[in-house]
Amino acid sequence: MEALGKGLLGIGIFIVVLGIVLLVVARLGIERIPGDIVWRKGNFTVYAPLGLMIVVSIMLTIILNLFFNRR
Secondary structure, eight states, rough: HHHHHHHHHHHHHHHHHHHOOOOOOOTTTSSEEEEEEEETTTTTEEOOOOOHHOOOOOOOHHHHHTTTTTO
């Protein structure tokens, strides 16, 4: 149970930090991460957040490796 509590606290702290970062980025006026693809054709828009997916993938890989380190 102690490990689960520590894990939940870690996730909570991560979410708070992520929220603060998103608020700061929004105040700076940055709408999209470089690498995001937006394709507009008339009345139709396709948005593919490739840059965001790469960043989230790297962050999740680091976090999961920290929590599930097999030694």
